[in-house]
Amino acid sequence: MTVVLEVRDLKIGYGGVPLLDEIAFDVLRGQVFAILGGSGCGKSTLLRTLIGLQAPLAGRVHFRGIGTPEQAMSPPQFGVLFQSAALFGSWTLLQNVMLPLQKWTQLPQDAVREVALARLRLVGLELAAQKLPSEVSGGMRKRAGIARALALDPPILFLDEPSAGLDPVTAAELDELILTLARGLSVTIVLVTHELPSILKIADQCLMLDREAGGVIARGAPRDLAEHAADPRVLAFFRRQSSPRNQ
Amino acid sequence: MAPTGYSLTRDDGAERRVSLTGSVTLADGAALWQELRQALAGATAATIDLAGVARLDGGAAALLQAVRANWARGGRPFRFVGATGEVAHLLALYDSARHGAGDEPDPAPSSLLGDVGDFAHDTWRTTQAILAFLGDLVWSVGRAIRQPRTVHMGEFGLLVERAGADGLPIVMLINFLVGAILGLQGAIQLHRFGGDQFLASLVGLSVVRELGPLMTAILITGRSGAAYAAELGTMTVNEEIDALRTLGQDPQRFLVFPRVLAMVVVVPAMTIVGDFLGTLGGMAIAVGYLQQPAVVYVQVFQQWIDMLDIGTGLMKSIVFGIAIGLIACQRGLATRGGADGVGRSTTSAVVVVLFALVALDAAFTWVFSLLDW
Numbered sequence: 001m002t003v004v005l006e007v008r009d010l011k012i013g014y015g016g017v018p019l020l021d022e023i024a025f026d027v028l029r030g031q032v033f034a035i036l037g038g039s040g041c042g043k044s045t046l047l048r049t050l051i052g053l054q055a056p057l058a059g060r061v062h063f064r065g066i067g068t069p070e071q072a073m074s075p076p077q078f079g080v081l082f083q084s085a086a087l088f089g090s091w092t093l094l095q096n097v098m099l100p101l102q103k104w105t106q107l108p109q110d111a112v113r114e115v116a117l118a119r120l121r122l123v124g125l126e127l128a129a130q131k132l133p134s135e136v137s138g139g140m141r142k143r144a145g146i147a148r149a150l151a152l153d154p155p156i157l158f159l160d161e162p163s164a165g166l167d168p169v170t171a172a173e174l175d176e177l178i179l180t181l182a183r184g185l186s187v188t189i190v191l192v193t194h195e196l197p198s199i200l201k202i203a204d205q206c207l208m209l210d211r212e213a214g215g216v217i218a219r220g221a222p223r224d225l226a227e228h229a230a231d232p233r234v235l236a237f238f239r240r241q242s243s244p245r246n247q
Numbered sequence: 248m249a250p251t252g253y254s255l256t257r258d259d260g261a262e263r264r265v266s267l268t269g270s271v272t273l274a275d276g277a278a279l280w281q282e283l284r285q286a287l288a289g290a291t292a293a294t295i296d297l298a299g300v301a302r303l304d305g306g307a308a309a310l311l312q313a314v315r316a317n318w319a320r321g322g323r324p325f326r327f328v329g330a331t332g333e334v335a336h337l338l339a340l341y342d343s344a345r346h347g348a349g350d351e352p353d354p355a356p357s358s359l360l361g362d363v364g365d366f367a368h369d370t371w372r373t374t375q376a377i378l379a380f381l382g383d384l385v386w387s388v389g390r391a392i393r394q395p396r397t398v399h400m401g402e403f404g405l406l407v408e409r410a411g412a413d414g415l416p417i418v419m420l421i422n423f424l425v426g427a428i429l430g431l432q433g434a435i436q437l438h439r440f441g442g443d444q445f446l447a448s449l450v451g452l453s454v455v456r457e458l459g460p461l462m463t464a465i466l467i468t469g470r471s472g473a474a475y476a477a478e479l480g481t482m483t484v485n486e487e488i489d490a491l492r493t494l495g496q497d498p499q500r501f502l503v504f505p506r507v508l509a510m511v512v513v514v515p516a517m518t519i520v521g522d523f524l525g526t527l528g529g530m531a532i533a534v535g536y537l538q539q540p541a542v543v544y545v546q547v548f549q550q551w552i553d554m555l556d557i558g559t560g561l562m563k564s565i566v567f568g569i570a571i572g573l574i575a576c577q578r579g580l581a582t583r584g585g586a587d588g589v590g591r592s593t594t595s596a597v598v599v600v601l602f603a604l605v606a607l608d609a610a611f612t613w614v615f616s617l618l619d620w
């Protein structure tokens with residue numbers, strides 16, 4: 001298995017104040033890599049640092065064979081779903097998905113449209129293609145964000161809570177899609193999620209973060225963590241209990 | 248045509264048969280789209296053989312399915328054959344028939360002295376940021392000239408319309424009124440000294456050299472400057488600017504460039520209209536208050552105001568336009584926080600632009616006086 005993303009001694013935070021420290025991991029090609037942790041522990045911050053939108057306080061992020069996150073951005077080697085979806089508010093869902101295709105392919109306009117429509121169809125949004133982001137539900141915005149992230153068939157996807165706000169059936173379909181992309185097409189997927197069933201079903205590796213510990217508290221395959229973890233905070237997460245320190 | 252990763256062969260039988268081999272990817276999508284169209288043109292039934300395809304990606308699968316969907320709409324038979332494994336899986340995935348449908352430390356308490364210090368510091372930082380932004384913009388103008396394709400001018404027409412056409416009535420009204428007020432004040436004074444006929448030169452020079460460009464720029468700042476700051480600020484807060492970066496789009500070239508250019512076009516154009524209406528306002532007073540024939544006013548105007556006067560006003564207005572677009576966009580992109588941050592950056596944009604306009608105007612007046620223009 002080849003490493004596609006290397007993270008070493010990473011320290012992240014805002015305005016010089018560290019949030020998490022000593023983060024280190026490798027992500028392999030075709031792996032589904034889940035970042036777990038309580039609300040506000042810094043998962044989105046970590047994701048933003050991985051994709052180069054935020055400078056780390058220390059340490060480095062390296063895309064194998066490409067370089068820094070900035071170098072991986074243009075042309076885009078990865079697709080990103082933001083937690084807020086971050087669709088362009090004055091454009092329709094279709095135009096949102098068409099943008100990267102217009103910028104980075106030589107396809108004629110009608111073909112760009114077809115490809116963008118196909119991406120929307122993939123996430124079940126074909127009928128909402130002409131709607132503005134403000135005219136669709138939060139879950140639909142999320143799915144449109146996934147369609148936009150997929151637009152250029154990037155080898156790596158970063159998804160911040162892709163299934164938040166989705167009903168169980170749609171969420172399960174999304175899991176299937178993620179598995180298809182990872183297993184079938186060797187797309188590497190780094191995602192933040194809270195959905196335990198989904199983690200157990202799709203994730204190959206988990207990285208569990210904790211705000212109070214100020215860093216990583218567990219790493220490994222989800223089944224191993226669920227069955228053999230010694231840390232009470234990890235067990236609490238996998239057994240769906242309230243955290244021991246809150247009892 | 249650039250070499251492609253796939254190759255396409257066709258067999259024009261009763262049923263058109265097209266075979267694809269090799270690596271069929273979105274990177275070659277443009278060629279694929281065109282070749283498939285040509286290969287299938289005029290046929291009544293078609294089969295695409297994918298047995299030799301080593302690799303297919305999602306985008307190419309979407310294109311193939313789009314071709315098939317177009318055919319299906321025409322009621323002509325169309326089949327994919329030979330797809331196995333991953334290729335079949337992806338085709339199925341993109342089959343268009345498939346779907347219908349924290350706790351932070353408290354901020355330190357503030358003191359008056361500290362506030363003054365913060366203000367000075369903020370002002371200095373804002374100035375630095377705007378100058379750095381100007382540098383970036385000049386840099387991206389250079390790149391845009393070399394690679395015009397990378398600039399997003401799709402919105403340009405709309406931006407000009409919103410800033411220009413939509414703002415025209417208010418610019419006309421205010422300039423007319425300013426011309427009239429100036430005319431009335433001037434008329435009262437001039438009448439005392441028996442200098443009625445000089446009203447045209449008084450109003451004309453003031454409007455064309457100073458008030459027309461400045462009033463117009465101030466009005467556009469209130470309309471478009473504030474709108475740009477709020478729009479880009481909201482985009483920043485909603486992570487849309489971040490999303491733009493991850494799609495490999497430079498926000499400078501994508502958002503700032505067309506807006507600054509719109510201002511460079513709109514502000515001088517509106518200034519010309521404003522100059523005209525301001526002069527007309529003066530004439531209304533000359534005719535209505537001083538009972539001067541309109542022809543006299545026009546003649547005196549022509550005698551005293553030459554192209555250089557109008558030209559210096561327009562020169563200013565171009566620079567004003569750059570300042571409005573640049574500062575408003577910079578303030579918008581520098582937004583931090585949520586909705587309140589958008590409010591702050593909009594206020595800041597208007598205040599900083601107004602300050603810049605007055606400072607630039609003073610500088611111009613000084614330079615023009617040195618040049619004896």
Ligand SMILES: Nc1ncnc2c1ncn2[C@@H]1O[C@H](COP(=O)(O)OP(=O)(O)OP(=O)(O)O)[C@@H](O)[C@H]1O
Pocket residue numbers: 014019037038039040041042043044045046083349350
């Ligand atoms: N722009 C910012 N400036 C300063 N602090 C911030 C900023 N954004 C987030 N934070 C702080 O960083 C911490 C981590 O935020 P982050 O968004 O990474 O959490 P998260 O793990 O993604 O939470 P959630 O699961 O709720 O999305 C939070 O405590 C938050 O208050």
Ligand SMILES: [Mg+2]
Pocket residue numbers: 043044045083160
């Ligand atoms: Mg988050």
